[in-house]
Amino acid sequence: MKIVKILGGLGNQMFQYALYLSLQESFPKERVALDLFSFHGYHLHNGFELENIFSVTAQKASATDIMRIAYYYPNYLLWRVGKRLLPRRRGMCLESSTLRFDETVLTREGNRYFDGYWQDERYFAAYSEKVLKAFTFPAFKRTENLSLLEKLDENSVALHVRRGDYVGNNLYQGICDLDYYRTAIERMCAHVTPSLYCIFSNDITWCQQHLQPYLKAPVVYVTWNTGVESYRDMQLMSCCAHNIIANSSFSWWGAWLNQNREKVVIAPKKWLNMEECHFTLPASWIKI
Structure with a gap:
């Protein structure tokens, strides 16, 4: 199973969702899901926006799913504290603090939990048409x-x-x-x-x-x-x-x-x- 943590404003969410789509394509026999729990108590921006804006659907990871690979945090505050205190588990893939592109992200076998913003076109370039289709805006009305x-x-x-x-x-x-x-x-x-x-x-x-x-x-x-x-x-x-x-x-x-x-x-x-x-x-x- 692959789990991608989603957090941040719209642009960040789009990068994370693009990685989610790439993982789906790279591992077609595995379940790929999103961890949305940190939006609980997250008061910046407009919360989880992707499903409200685009016609996207995504598998949602359960607390049990997450605990098999990483740490389950039911809200934003606990995640902020826990990520500083708890050691990395083997299946956790954390983005480099220097934002260096990690070419192994789309090839890592087994259960993996991806925590980061993944702001690099190379994480989804092979599936750019699928990303473009996912991020189709609704028609203007105003x-x-x-x-x-x-x-x-x-x-x-x-x-x-x-x-x-x-x-x-x-x-x-x-x-x-x-x-x-x-x-x-x-x-x-x-x-x-x-x-x-x-x-x-x-x-x-x-x-x-x-x-x-x-x-x-x-x-x-x-x-x-x-x-x-x-x-x-x-x-x-x-x-x-x-x-x-x-x-x-x-x-x-x-x-x-x-x-x-x-x-x-x-x-x-x-x-x-x-x-x-x-x-x-x-x-x-x-x-x-």
């Missing part, structure tokens, strides 16, 4: 989204700025600063002539105050997709022709799901403030 969708042409650019929870967080802050976005916009303009910038952010005021001088095309600040509808921002990102992303799994997926074969994706080559970090972006993306 007027603002439909109106913007009509304006998106072959030169539209999605630009994502993540501040809010990143500001003051030593792991994330300072990577995608104003200089990054200024350079990213310049690089984008060297490849295409933007017709429209769609700005997505949890700090629109900062974007309006700092980015506007560098945006030499019409701009739409997308402010209306909030709460449980926040995923619509990712959907719109995927509908734009090109993408400038932040060091965020949310806009990573917005760019990856973009099916424009001529897309230009610009991303930060540094993902986290760590002395050793082996996070790897897709080869075709421009890293700055």
Whole structure:
């Protein structure tokens, strides 16, 4: 049996579910399931979102299933404490703290429990069509989204700025600063002539105050997709022709799901403030 722990915001959940799909394909005779228990008492983001957004179904691991391989934690708090105190069991596969890609993940025989974010396209590249199908968004209904969708042409650019929870967080802050976005916009303009910038952010005021001088095309600040509808921002990102992303799994997926074969994706080559970090972006993306 293979169990994948799911936790985090939407982008993280999508990486974990993509690994789940890859394990299903790699081990067709084994049961593959998700551990969702840590969402109990987890108050960040919008909880487990995948089944509410996409037409996905997944096997759910029971407490008994988990205890055969790893440790069963009925809620988020106990998991936070237990993972620091209890030793790793033989079947537990923990993601490297440096985010180094582990090529053995999809070949490990026997009962395995996967705990990590697995933010690397190589974990599911062989089954990318299945992942694309799983992450098919429902049709837009809101007027603002439909109106913007009509304006998106072959030169539209999605630009994502993540501040809010990143500001003051030593792991994330300072990577995608104003200089990054200024350079990213310049690089984008060297490849295409933007017709429209769609700005997505949890700090629109900062974007309006700092980015506007560098945006030499019409701009739409997308402010209306909030709460449980926040995923619509990712959907719109995927509908734009090109993408400038932040060091965020949310806009990573917005760019990856973009099916424009001529897309230009610009991303930060540094993902986290760590002395050793082996996070790897897709080869075709421009890293700055």
